Amino acid sequence: MHTSVPALPTALPEVEVSTTARRATPLAVLCRSGDPTPAPVTRETELTGEWMRAVALTGKAGEVQPGPVGSAVRWVAGVGEGEPDQWRTAGAALTRALNARIDTDTHAGRAAERTIQLELPADAGPDHIADLVVGLRLGGYGYVVSGEPEPPRVRTIRLVVGDKAGELEAAAHRAAVLAQATALARDLANTPSNVKDPAWLARMATRTAGRAPGVDATVRDHHWLAEQGFGGVLAVGGGSTRPPRFVELAWGRRGAPHVVLVGKGITFDTGGISIKPADGMHLMRTDMSGGAAVIAAVEAISQLGPDVRVTGLVPCAENHVSGSAYRPGDVVRHYGGRTTEVTNTDAEGRMVMADALAYAVERLAPDLIVDVATLTGAMKVSLGLRTGGVFASEDAVFDRVRAAGERVGERWWRMPLPSDAGTVGDEFAEAVRSEIADVRQCPPGPGGIAAAMFLREFTGGLPWAHLDIAGPARADRNYDEVTAGATGFAARTLVELVSSYSL
The missing domain is CATH 3.40.630.10 (Zn peptidases)
Known part of the structure; x- marks a missing residue:
């Protein structure tokens, strides 16, 4: 028996690059292992050493902690030693945590925050941004059977990058396209x-x-x-x-x-x-x-x-x-x-x-x-x-x-x-x-x-x-940006491989 055609592709969170943060939008920050002080340290009075010790913050790649109660910082995500692939792991883990909170709030009848901004350290380069965007977009992927309602998910993630938006936007855009290709391949296979x-x-x-x-x-x-x-x-x-x-x-x-x-x-x-x-x-x-x-x-x-x-x-x-x-x-x-x-x-x-x-x-x-x-x-x-x-x-x-x-x-x-x-x-x-x-x-x-x-x-x-x-x-x-089921593996490699032959 045939069912209706699913509405492909699965919606992924939009990722924006911005030079400034919005006061009313919840904030997330990144931290590295070894020295798990979030960088840039613009809210050190809110993320105290006492709080870090209380939650045993390590900064390892993929660790996500809710921010202190009453703080403007709602989430802290670890990027390990800061290698680009660890940023991909961090992005995926953060999106999963956001979606889990949205799901909990929705079922409890509370207003769910479906937009967040992520403050990036000053030394974030195009490779870091590219891996982060792939993780942010794919980490929350979930195939929806035809006819079923889409679960509540994070809609928009704004990357606050200071004064480097110009050089990072191109990397973010390319990564967003690659992530969408992976998601489409997952949809078709699932x-x-x-x-x-x-x-x-x-x-x-x-x-x-x-x-x-x-x-x-x-x-x-x-x-x-x-x-x-x-x-x-x-x-x-x-x-x-x-x-x-x-x-x-x-x-x-x-x-x-x-x-x-x-x-x-x-x-x-x-x-x-x-x-x-x-x-x-x-x-x-x-x-x-x-x-x-x-x-x-x-x-x-x-x-x-x-x-x-x-x-x-x-x-x-x-x-x-x-x-x-x-x-x-x-x-x-x-x-x-x-x-x-x-x-x-x-x-x-x-x-x-x-x-x-x-x-x-x-x-x-x-x-x-x-x-x-x-x-x-x-x-x-x-x-x-x-x-x-x-x-x-x-x-x-x-x-x-x-x-x-x-x-x-x-x-x-x-x-x-x-x-x-x-x-x-x-x-x-x-x-x-x-x-x-x-x-x-x-x-x-x-x-x-x-x-x-x-x-x-x-x-x-x-x-x-x-x-x-x-x-x-x-x-x-x-694991990492991969979700259970079809992974979409090879789609991104094919895009990069073909592009490498560009004149």
Whole structure:
């Protein structure tokens, strides 16, 4: 049964930059660990050493304390040693504390203060502000099921920065756009799959493009996919009554460096005939997190306006079990003619992405292809739940991905990509060959590496990076700016990566 379409994206608090504080607006201040005196110290008579000792104020990153009774300072938030990423943690913790107080006041029938100003120390730089804004906006994120009322949340946070507003406003604006991209990716991935089928995801991509300046959106249906030979997408989507779609989002001028982003858009994954265990299958509504990150990134890139050209491709399908589902042992012909021997229908992501990669090579001829997917459980075993894996065709490509992630607070680790040229691990390189088709869907070897080697077959030798986000795409609890559920991981990295190619 389908329910109504949620009102996406989730509203995040607006963040303003100001040179002056307003007397009537509640105030929050920041403090560092070691010397937890809030800085700037403009209210030292209100935040006494006696009060600090009474509440055991440490200033560690993420610590939030209500201010003294009767003080103009309502909240004190710790930023640890003051590193930029600790400011992101502090911002998220402060927003969560504000929302909790608003919720308590609302339920008690008291007037809830939904605007606050945060006084910043004089040495706050653009990097600090950027991380703080991401934390402030995302820390209070919460997906709201369609039809349910929005919970009361903080609406506006004013950053009081003294006389440096000019140099900090640009950093705050960019961070606000990045945070909104992360939130949109979370919204799309968190939406339940009785609502979210391939057609729905395509509509959301089109709607997102409609509010993004200069983005052209094209959606192709299963008839077009059949005419063009997208055998991977059609095979995976063949078991569902809800047919697949192929989304193409384009922005930027011709002649600029061209980056193609490919995102896995599996709106629900039962595993197909190679069915998954029931335990944990409900999380497969987030199996299109890669596609969500691509949709959100293209919108954010259009808002920031770097001199690049970006194309986002999202093959959308639902991997279901039925009499028309594809089978182990099938041979599937992809876009462009290359064939795959199917060995496990639960390795469906690489099947749909192979079509999209081949399409990107033949139709778009980009300077760089980046694909992103919740692809293998092996990556969770290798890197845990907070780090994404990167398989890169060139050192320079990996360096750009890593640097982009560092700038936006997303962690990446390079994984080996064996070649046929006698490098370490080349014993796996030939395993991708099939005796009855061009390639095997699941060649023997380490799961994450095997998947990357399969995808490489469809990249045409172009510069390429494969981002496996199976671990960090979902969270079972809140930490830093992340909230439980879909995390929106990779959206910010994609924006920064594409922007790094700006002329």
